[in-house]
Amino acid sequence: MEVDIGNALGSVATPGVSRGSLERLDERVADAHERIEAGIGDREHGYAALALPETADPDAIRAAVDPIDCDTLLVVGIGGSALGAATIADALDLDIDVHTLDNVDPDHTRTLLDSLDLSRTALHVVSRSGTTAETLANFLVAREAMESAGVDWTERTLVTTGEEGNLRGLAERHDLPALDVPAGVPGRFSALSTVALPVAALGGGDVEGLLAGAGAEAEGLTGSLFESPAYAYGATTYALAQRGWRVNAMMPYAESLETFAEWFAQLWAESLGKEGVGQLPARALGATDQHSQLQLYRAGPRDAMVSLVRPRERGDVSIPETDLEGLSYLGGSSLGELLDAEFEATEASLAAAGRPNVRVEIDRVDAHELGGLLYGMEAACVLAGELYLVPTFTQPAVEWGKRAARGLLGGGEFEEAAAVEEKERLVVD
Numbered sequence: 001m002e003v004d005i006g007n008a009l010g011s012v013a014t015p016g017v018s019r020g021s022l023e024r025l026d027e028r029v030a031d032a033h034e035r036i037e038a039g040i041g042d043r044e045h046g047y048a049a050l051a052l053p054e055t056a057d058p059d060a061i062r063a064a065v066d067p068i069d070c071d072t073l074l075v076v077g078i079g080g081s082a083l084g085a086a087t088i089a090d091a092l093d094l095d096i097d098v099h100t101l102d103n104v105d106p107d108h109t110r111t112l113l114d115s116l117d118l119s120r121t122a123l124h125v126v127s128r129s130g131t132t133a134e135t136l137a138n139f140l141v142a143r144e145a146m147e148s149a150g151v152d153w154t155e156r157t158l159v160t161t162g163e164e165g166n167l168r169g170l171a172e173r174h175d176l177p178a179l180d181v182p183a184g185v186p187g188r189f190s191a192l193s194t195v196a197l198p199v200a201a202l203g204g205g206d207v208e209g210l211l212a213g214a215g216a217e218a219e220g221l222t223g224s225l226f227e228s229p230a231y232a233y234g235a236t237t238y239a240l241a242q243r244g245w246r247v248n249a250m251m252p253y254a255e256s257l258e259t260f261a262e263w264f265a266q267l268w269a270e271s272l273g274k275e276g277v278g279q280l281p282a283r284a285l286g287a288t289d290q291h292s293q294l295q296l297y298r299a300g301p302r303d304a305m306v307s308l309v310r311p312r313e314r315g316d317v318s319i320p321e322t323d324l325e326g327l328s329y330l331g332g333s334s335l336g337e338l339l340d341a342e343f344e345a346t347e348a349s350l351a352a353a354g355r356p357n358v359r360v361e362i363d364r365v366d367a368h369e370l371g372g373l374l375y376g377m378e379a380a381c382v383l384a385g386e387l388y389l390v391p392t393f394t395q396p397a398v399e400w401g402k403r404a405a406r407g408l409l410g411g412g413e414f415e416e417a418a419a420v421e422e423k424e425r426l427v428v429d
């Protein structure tokens, strides 16, 4: 991963970050790096995620998926237990179809299950806590659908979960192959673990390549933002947020990375949105969203920075010659050249309007580069958390809502559920 922060400088963006303030910030980066290194070394909660390139065990993952023969994988999980697998499946060229069942929209669940040949489908049920209502409910529905179709679900189900919880109990009762969520790795930092790597292992993807790319990014972490792309991204977005750029529009220029922006949104929002700080992650896709959201980013409130991500190499499709007046400039060119030109034009147009943007480039969308991108963004997020002085690895606000919902469904006595009854109403019909 290479990061270019030139368009965040004060010479381009108003307000931007001066070189002097970046140099001063670099002293804090050096301290934060020491803290991060110590956390990685001690496998402390959260920091342990940055040790995954070393600690993840591809052989154990492959052994767990080996008995499963399928054409389609249905990942049942939510948040960090689904987005890593979805990102990997969408980015890499896998030889199975992958679907994610995360939401509990009844129409969607029913339509998806009806559309699958369940006798050729495997389930990967993932929940770190083993108690998440959406995941367990979807699993019960999928299991029943398999039973109704005469499919032995116990032959086709793999579980990844923590040491305790309902899902662990279920795996033990039915003797299902079960992988452990690695200790100290929060869900949104678990893409490079037993949580998301099984999708690559089942689909013939390069698990070692993902980890090697992450490992290369890990080796690049030094005590300076001027040397480490991940820290350059984390420190610059932090410095921009401090100057009022409170929205971070993640805009990959590759369809295969669209889900990566979704994964990034959870990482950024849940990790840094605390104690009145953080950045609102917006999900965008280049070039599509140049024709919708870009208007706002260039001319709306001065609160949005844009992260432009692209692979340097991609497959290409040439554009046929045409004698249509006004379109001849396209002929002889290619869709890839057009996309690259759009990327650079967007970057320049934002800069010309004094709007900060950061360029993130990877060599190509493959396992190695994707591993580096995921790891780099995780390290950037951990660094930003140190700079904001927030507890990066907790999500108490999310848990509040989970308890309220469980209380409403009769899943226990939770005082949060009472707040639902107290809702203020001003209804206009």
Ligand SMILES: O=P(O)(O)OC[C@H]1O[C@H](O)[C@H](O)[C@@H](O)[C@@H]1O
Pocket (backbone or CB within 6 Å): 078, 079, 080, 081, 126, 127, 128, 129, 130, 131, 132, 135, 187, 188, 270, 395, 398, 399
């Ligand atoms: O893996 P699970 O325990 O089922 O959790 C799934 C998701 O649940 C919550 O909403 C958390 O805020 C997320 O960080 C987590 O990824």
